[in-house]
Amino acid sequence: MDDLTSASWRKSSYSAQEGQCVEVADDFLHRVPVRDSKDPYGPALIFQADAWSAFVSAVRSGEFGII
Numbered sequence: 070m071d072d073l074t075s076a077s078w079r080k081s082s083y084s085a086q087e088g089q090c091v092e093v094a095d096d097f098l099h100r101v102p103v104r105d106s107k108d109p110y111g112p113a114l115i116f117q118a119d120a121w122s123a124f125v126s127a128v129r130s131g132e133f134g135i136i
Contacts (some may be wrong), residue, residue: 071097071100071102071115072109073094073102073113076094076096076097076102077094077095078092078093078094078098078104079092079093079094079095080092080106089106089107090105090106091103091104091105092104092105092106092109093121094113097115097118099118099119100115100116100117101115101116101118101121102114102115102118102120103121104117
């Protein structure tokens with residue numbers, strides 16, 4: 070289990086809706102913790118870095134039809 074107490078969390082610079090975002094922590098080797106910005110003390114999902122990268126690339130390319 071990763072200790073996330075000292076994680077440095079960030080939101081996307083494209084985030085326009087206050088409180089309606091996910092946050093990620095970049096300071097973990099080969100893993101990307103993701104949490105709900107509305108619940109900073111709640112649980113976080115932890116993805117393999119390559120899986121998270123593939124997801125972000127798919128979102129950016131419009132694969133999910135949300136951009």
